[in-house]
Every structure is written in structure tokens, then in C-alpha cells.
Amino acid sequence: MNEFDHWIINKLNINIDINNLQEIEWFPRKPYDIYTCSIRLKTKPTYTPKTDGDIQYVCIGNYINIKISDQLIVEIVNSAVKGNAKFGIAQNLNYNILIEHTSLTPVYPINMATFRSSIIGNALLNYLKLHGAITHTHYLVSDNSRNVNLVMDFLNKNKNLFGGKNDHVCAWVYCIALNKIKKFKHINKLEQMFPKCNKLTQENKIINEHCLVRDYCNICVSGHLSTLGDAGIKIDILDYESDALKNANIFLIEEDAYQKHLCNDGSSYLLSNTAYFSQLSFQSDYVFSVVSLRQQAVINDSLNLLKKDARAHIIPIYFNDVKSLIPSEAVDEIREGIFHSVDQYIEEVCNKFLIDKRIAYSALKLKYLSYDNSEEIVLDYFTKTDIEEYVKIIKWLESAKSIVTTDSSIHASDVLLAKHLICAFSAYSMEKNLPINTRDFKCKKIVKYIIKLIEILTLYDRVNLHLFDSTLKVINNGLSLLGI
Numbered sequence: 316m317n318e319f320d321h322w323i324i325n326k327l328n329i330n331i332d333i334n335n336l337q338e339i340e341w342f343p344r345k346p347y348d349i350y351t352c353s354i355r356l357k358t359k360p361t362y363t364p365k366t367d368g369d370i371q372y373v374c375i376g377n378y379i380n381i382k383i384s385d386q387l388i389v390e391i392v393n394s395a396v397k398g399n400a401k402f403g404i405a406q407n408l409n410y411n412i413l414i415e416h417t418s419l420t421p422v423y424p425i426n427m428a429t430f431r432s433s434i435i436g437n438a439l440l441n442y443l444k445l446h447g448a449i450t451h452t453h454y455l456v457s458d459n460s461r462n463v464n465l466v467m468d469f470l471n472k473n474k475n476l477f478g479g480k481n482d483h484v485c486a487w488v489y490c491i492a493l494n495k496i497k498k499f500k501h502i503n504k505l506e507q508m509f510p511k512c513n514k515l516t517q518e519n520k521i522i523n524e525h526c527l528v529r530d531y532c533n534i535c536v537s538g539h540l541s542t543l544g545d546a547g548i549k550i551d552i553l554d555y556e557s558d559a560l561k562n563a564n565i566f567l568i569e570e571d572a573y574q575k576h577l578c579n580d581g582s583s584y585l586l587s588n589t590a591y592f593s594q595l596s597f598q599s600d601y602v603f604s605v606v607s608l609r610q611q612a613v614i615n616d617s618l619n620l621l622k623k624d625a626r627a628h629i630i631p632i633y634f635n636d637v638k639s640l641i642p643s644e645a646v647d648e649i650r651e652g653i654f655h656s657v658d659q660y661i662e663e664v665c666n667k668f669l670i671d672k673r674i675a676y677s678a679l680k681l682k683y684l685s686y687d688n689s690e691e692i693v694l695d696y697f698t699k700t701d702i703e704e705y706v707k708i709i710k711w712l713e714s715a716k717s718i719v720t721t722d723s724s725i726h727a728s729d730v731l732l733a734k735h736l737i738c739a740f741s742a743y744s745m746e747k748n749l750p751i752n753t754r755d756f757k758c759k760k761i762v763k764y765i766i767k768l769i770e771i772l773t774l775y776d777r778v779n780l781h782l783f784d785s786t787l788k789v790i791n792n793g794l795s796l797l798g799i
Contacts, residue, residue, distance in 0.1 A: 331356070331379075354379040411449045413599035414440050417543065417550075418455035421535035422462045423486035424509065424656040425542050426647045427694060428607070428637040434683045434798075435634055436605040437548045441798035451599065452551045454539075455591055458532045459556040465492050467528055480511035480658065482538025485531070487512040490649065501652030508654040529555065542657055546676040547798065554594070556587050563590035568620055577616045589617040596625035608633045608689075634688040640695040655696050667699050668706050674713070678705035680799045709799075712791070 337355045356377050369384035416436025419429060436452070444450045457463065466485065469492035478484065486509045493499035505512075532555075540550060568589050569582075577585060595602045606614055614631050621629065639646050639655075647654050664675045682705045686692050695701045 331360075350380045351383040352381050354381065409447055410443075410600040411451075412443050413451045413453060413595055413602045414443075414605070415453045415455060415595065415602065416605035417539070418457070419539060420457045420460045420462055421482075421485065421532045421539075422460075422466055422489040423649060423654065424480075424482040424511075424658060425539050427655045427657060427660055427696075428647055430546075430657045430679075431634055431637055431683050431692065432605045432607070433543060433546070433548050434680050435632065435688065436603075437546075437798045438680075438684055439603060439605070439632065441795065445795070452549060453554050453595065454536070454550045454552070455554050455556060455559075456532050456536055457556045457587075458528055459560060459587060462489065463528060463532065465489070465496075467531060468492070469495065470531065478512075480538050480541070481534050482536075482542075483509040483511040483656070483658070485535040485538070486649075486654075493650065499650055499652075504652040508649070508652065509656065510659055511656075529557075545661075545672055546657075546680070547673075554591065556591065559591040559594050560587055563593055565590060568593075571620055572616075575619065577619065585613050585616055585620075588613060589620045592617055592621055592629050593625055596621065596628040599628065602629050603632055604629065605632045605634065608635050632688070635691045637683075637692045637694055640693055640697075640701070655694075660696065660699075664699055664702060664706070668703065670706060670710065674706065674709050677709045677799050678702055680797070681705045681708065681794075684797055684799070712794075 331354065335356050335358055337357055340353045340355065350373075356379070359377055360374055360379055369387040371382040373380045373382075414436050417425065417429060417433045419425060425433070440450050440452060466489050469488060487505055490499050490502070490505055490508075494502055501508075533553075536553065543550060565586060568586055572582065572585060572589075592602070592604070604614070611631075611633055614633075618626050618629055618631075637646065645651055645653055661672060661675045661679070664670070664678070665672060668675075679702060682702055683692060685705075693701070
């Protein structure tokens with residue numbers, strides 16, 4: 316049971332053997348008007364049905380069905396939140412956990428598809444951290460990539476370079492280098508693709524023509540870290556692919572891969588990924604790697620190549636890709652002249668809705684987390700209408716107290732928020748992997764209470780300010796849990 320369930324059991328004064336309890340299920344007001352919640356037991360209860368003031372009990376099979384008056388729920392919630400400012404957040408996890416997410420080849424900015432990895436990784440970090448885990452966030456810099464070598468070769472032969480936001484500058488140089496070898500034909504689209512790169516100048520260049528590979532990678536990644544920082548996402552440690560390969564016995568890994576028939580066109584990525592996982596697996600009790608579902612095959616092969624003791628520490632979290640509203644449009648195909656950077660998207664959202672970056676990023680996080688990881692998110696890059704409802708939710712929360720004092724009605728956006736949070740809290744298909752008993756603490760249950768509270772609020776002719784304040788606190792705890 317979670318904290319709220321314990322409160323309910325104690326307040327209702329129901330004598331139940333905890334070892335016999337399976338779960339408490341809460342019902343929305345419709346279509347379950349008859350009951351508020353149901354307690355499911357492992358064996359049939361020996362409990363006498365009764366009505367006791369604000370509470371009515373009915374036993375059916377292994378269930379104790381309960382109807383609780385709205386007033387009593389209000390009292391219970393207000394009492395719980397008043398006694399614990401972080402109500403609904405347990406502190407029961409004592410693991411050292413490493414989370415690896417976002418990791419990009421340092422030749423372009425963070426795009427909208429990859430940013431889902433950042434948001435899921437950050438939400439997972441907050442979830443585990445608020446449960447008492449010691450957490451570390453890592454980012455793998457692919458300094459051994461062929462594309463990095465292509466850019467470096469171009470840099471060493473050309474003195475006139477660009478200025479602007481570092482990762483956009485690197486992307487511009489990357490595209491010109493591709494153009495030189497006839498693998499990029501869309502030079503006229505560079506300003507549209509990477510708008511935070513300035514025109515060709517010598518005075519404001521940020522890359523020295525004789526820079527080393529790691530220097531270059533750090534310059535590009537500094538742009539990624541800047542974007543993540545604006546979104547409130549922090550990276551603790553940068554790892555480098557070349558270091559992982561140097562420290563691993565790559566010949567044994569390669570031999571094992573051939574014996575298991577795992578080597579193919581992507582074998583270099585397979586080998587470096589295996590070397591990196593091996594390095595991480597002995598640094599923490601658990602390692603979560605947040606990666607696109609497209610990489611599932613190579614990740615599984617990498618895990619297959621790890622030693623058994625190392626394999627037990629690695630837990631991949633897969634997510635489905637973000638797609639464009641236009642079916643025919645490929646998403647972020649640089650060689651096709653298409654790229655959607657997070658920087659540009661957020662700037663356009665800020666301009667369209669007259670909001671600051673903090674609200675824009677919070678809205679985008681809520682949108683991305685409101686879908687199950689296995690679902691595809693479709694974005695309208697042109698009108699941005701798909702993010703408007705999430706912007707409204709965040710803005711509403713920020714001004715909720717001033718609204719409630721002037722308007723006795725509860726806006727529809729709070730119900731929408733609660734529904735989205737249910738999706739967000741259940742977005743991780745990873746209960747079997749998490750090193751905690753998630754049956755004892757299910758985030759989405761807290762959100763069901765939020766919906767219950769909101770339903771009660773909508774029944775009042777005048778808003779109950781104390782209940783409204785408690786509801787906001789529970790909602791904000793949930794948002795904190797997600798890192799929004």
C-alpha cells in the first residue's frame with residue numbers, strides 16, 4: 316500500500332490483516348456512483364456490512380466495497396497534506412543508480428526526437444531520487460564516430476569558420492563537410508535547419524582550426540548541455556566512447572560477437588556500446604539506459620555480449636520515436652535537409668504563446684510524458700497547436716491561487732491535467748525492472764485521488780479553499796516527481 320491507502324485504512328478504522336490485502340482500487344464518480352473505492356483481499360473477508368455515518372461498507376466475495384462521503388474525503392486529504400508537505404512521495408530506496416540518456420553524436424543540436432530520451436531519463440531520475448536513491452546522470456560522447464572524423468578533417472583544412480550557439484555551429488560545419496563529399500545538397504536550408512549559427516566570419520569563430528577531436532566534441536556537447544540546462548535537466552558526468560573502447564578488451568568482445576553471429580553493418584556501434592555498458596555496470600547497483608526503440612536489437616545484442624554479472628546491472632528503457640504531423644515528412648533527416656532542433660521549437664512556442672522558456676519546457680515535458688513510452692508522439696512543428704493545451708495547464712497551475720479567489724468554478728484544465736498525469740505516471744513500462752516494490756507505491760494512484768478531489772471540488776457551489784490548496788500540493792508533488 317502507498318501512503319494514502321494507509322491513511323484511508325486508519326481513518327476508516329477497518330480491522331484488516333495487511334498480509335491479506337492485495338490492493339485498494341479507487342473509482343471515478345461516474346459510472347461508479349455507488350462506491351468510492353474497493354479493498355481487494357487474498358481471501359474472503361469475515362467483515363460485517365454496515366453504515367457508519369459518512370462511511371458505508373459492503374462485502375462481496377474477496378472485496379470490501381466502500382462508499383465514503385465527500386466531506387470525509389476532504390477531511391482526510393486536508394489532514395494528510397497538512398501533516399506532510401511531500402505527501403505521496405515515499406522514501407524507501409537505498410540504491411546507487413546511474414541513468415544514461417540523450418547521448419548524441421556531437422555533430423548537431425539536440426533534436427525533438429532525441430529530447431524524449433532526455434525528458435524520460437530526467438523523470439526517472441526524479442522518481443528514483445525522491446525515493447531515496449543516490450543517482451548519477453551520464454552522457455556518452457561519441458568521439459570515435461566517423462561523422463566526427465569527417466568534421467575534424469574539414470576543420471583542419473579550412474580556416475574560415477562560424478560563430479553562434481556551439482552545437483548549431485558544429486551542425487553547419489558538418490553539413491558543409493557532407494556537401495564537399497556530395498552527400499548533402501541542401502545548403503540553402505542551413506539557416507532554416509540551424510538558425511542559431513551566425514554567418515561566416517573570422518572574428519567570432521569558436522573553433523580553432525587546429526583543435527583536437529575531444530576539444531571539438533566538448534565544444535559541440537557544451538551546446539547540448541546548454542539546451543538541457545534551460546530545460547532543468549542536469550548531466551553529472553560526460554563519458555567518452557574512445558575511453559570505453561580503450562579500457563575494454565575489445566578483441567575478446569569482437570571474437571564473442573563473431574561466435575554468436577552478432578556482427579553486421581552496425582558492428583562498430585555494437586562493440587562500442589558493449590564496451591560502454593561493461594564500463595558502467597560496475598559503477599552502480601543499477602544502470603538505466605534510455606534509448607529509442609529503433610536501437611532495441613543492437614542493445615539486446617550488446618547485453619548478450621556482456622558477462623553475466625555485468626548484464627544484471629543494465630536495464631534499457633525503450634521509447635518510441637517522435638513523428639511529424641505531415642505523414643510524408645521524414646523527421647530529422649539532415650541529409651534530406653530536414654531538422655527540428657529543440658532550441659528553435661521552444662523559441663517558436665515562447666513567441667507564439669508569449670511565455671518564457673521555463674513554461675515552454677514544462678509544457679513540452681508534460682506532453683512527452685503524457686504518452687506511454689511505446690506510443691508515438693506526433694508533433695505539429697508548424698502551428699504548434701498540439702502543445703497549446705499543455706501550455707495552458709502549466710500557466711493555470713502557476714496562477715491557480717489567484718484564479719480560485721476570483722472564480723468559484725473549477726476550470727476544465729485541472730481535470731485534463733489529472734488525466735495527463737495518470738498517463739505520465741504509468742508511462743514507464745518498467746515495473747518488472749525497477750529495484751523497488753512498485754506494487755507498494757504506484758504513482759498513478761495518487762493521480763486517481765487528484766481526480767477524485769477535483770470531482771468533489773466541482774460539486775461545491777463555492778470552492779473549498781483548503782481542499783483546493785491540498786489538491787494543488789498533491790499535483791505539484793506529482794509534477795516534482797516527474798521533474799516538470
